[in-house]
Amino acid sequence: MDATRIEEVIGEFVQLKKRGANHVGCCPFHNEKTPSFSVSPSKGFFKCFGCGESGNAVGFLMKHEHYTYPEALRWLANKYHIEIQEEKLTEEQIERNNERDALFHLSEFAQKYFASLLFDNEMGAAIGLSYFHNRGLSDKVIRDFGLGYCLDEWQNFTLHARANGYSDNVLRKTGLTIFHDDGKCFDRFRGRVMFPIYSISGRVLGFSGRVLSKEKQQAKYVNSPDSDIYNKSHILYGLFQAKNAISRLDKVYLVEGNIDVISMYQSGVENTVASCGTSLTIEQVRLMRRYTRNVTVLYDGDNAGIKAAFRAVNMLFEEGMHVRVVLFPDGDDPDSYAQKYGSSQLQQYLHDNETNFILFKTRILLNDIKNDPIRKAEVLTDIVRTIALVPDLLERTEYVAQCASLLRVPEQTLQAELAKELNRRLRATREHTPDPNDKDLADPSQPPADQPSDATATTDAAAPATHAPVAPAVQFNPALHQERHIISLLLNYGNRTYPWPMKDADGNEVRLDYTVMQIIVGDILHDQISFDDPICQAIFNEYSTRVVDGATFVDPQLFVDHPDPQVRDFAVTVMMTDYHISDNWAKKQIHVPLPEERIQADVRESILSLQLKKLDKKIDDLDRQFPYAQTDDDRLMLMAQKKQLFLRRQEIGTQLQRIYI
């Protein structure tokens, strides 16, 4: 854990940008387009303000990669080159491991075996390795992608796996062996060159095998069937090898075949992925979007294929990606182009021929129109639908102008069509969005509206239900806000020591060293203030118990790892949102005191403000007792109490003013 740097660990899976002391990015646990996922290197944890996920590096790996605790530790040890002594698995241990684990083990075992055959086996070298060499792949790239060969025998792999303790059950589940009803079985990938498919973190999940013989009845590519560990619609081929380059260059190339990915990689275009033997899925698009918003789709020069792929591109737009496209010359794909002309030519070609997707699509469809007005109307609708998917207004306007000129229609016509389409989409989304007011009324877990809690105090029951898609109103209660701020000071700065101005026995001003925690706990206990927010109260109680017992240090990690999930969540949230100075101030050259300088003043100010708010509430309570006072004495006593509270209120007011000056 000491070696682990959380921003490096999470950075392997999420594109992070530094913002102040933290790193931020788009949350991998829920679907979002603006980043609300924050990672704190100094505190060693992450927190998503959108969906609430939080935790440390191990927690992240367990949630994101679905690792068990030991697996997550193993991953970290591997990353930071820390050796773990582990026993080699025996047959019984493999049996005992849960099934998922066994699938992972077998897949990795198979990958190593197939790869070894390329270099260590006569047939493997003669057929498999020479195939890859003929396609121009270097040994380094063959190793980087873990390529291999499955011998052209019925059971070579199956027997080898059985001999190493893998059960038929696991062989069947990974699909590496096909079992017939009569008990006979054979290797699924016999006689094929093997492309292992990796998870983002580099675990082998499945395989794609390419046939080498010319027999027509065999499929060119065979893929592993979906299993507990392999779901082809959630995987991008090559992402494991490409992810760092994608992040660094803020761009991904999307190609069709595995071999194109490898060929591009060898040509120095490392930020390339392919959809894994399927047409592009929404999950694959979201996977890309974790690393970049910029995708360039590479097409082979075949019109039918290009049009078939248009649908997939709409999905890219819907997910907020910026889409560009490169069309390869007739008969060439990225792989053949790289082989013919070499790396630098390929890179140059990509650079020179990248165009905007919407204009590209318009040009392709334009060829179909050929003076047919009905076809022209269809094309127009099709183009407008795609433009409507672009989230940015300025970009949309630009496309309308360019496409109108390409299609030779007045710009206003296209603009009107676009407005209609946008309206249609807006209506469709509203019909599918449940009214939040209905939900609140139906939800039995919500507190009843007549309960005088602060959370519901501002709810206006008489307000007419509005159907406009507005963001949920943030309920602001100054007392709660103040309470949370004080707890935030405890968690963030509780252990710091400052000299505080005090009065000694003779009334002289002296400065005495106390921790922030001692000051806050002392003042709050002295004034017998209780918190309205139960979580704040719970955290405060844990602090006060320790301070009263004489503790001078309380580890805030205690609350990050707290058994109560609400406390845990609250602690992580306030520890992630401590002082953040807006850049605007610096730009305007206004001196902003550093958080350091402000802490002491803030502690004083916060305690006094809270005291003030609680006093106001006490005065309110007294006022409410007046009508019920039976005798003049009772009334006089109430008035005396009220006067005392007023005096105290004035006193606090004066102290507060002094801080402001």
Ligand SMILES: [Zn+2]
């Ligand atoms: Zn989230």
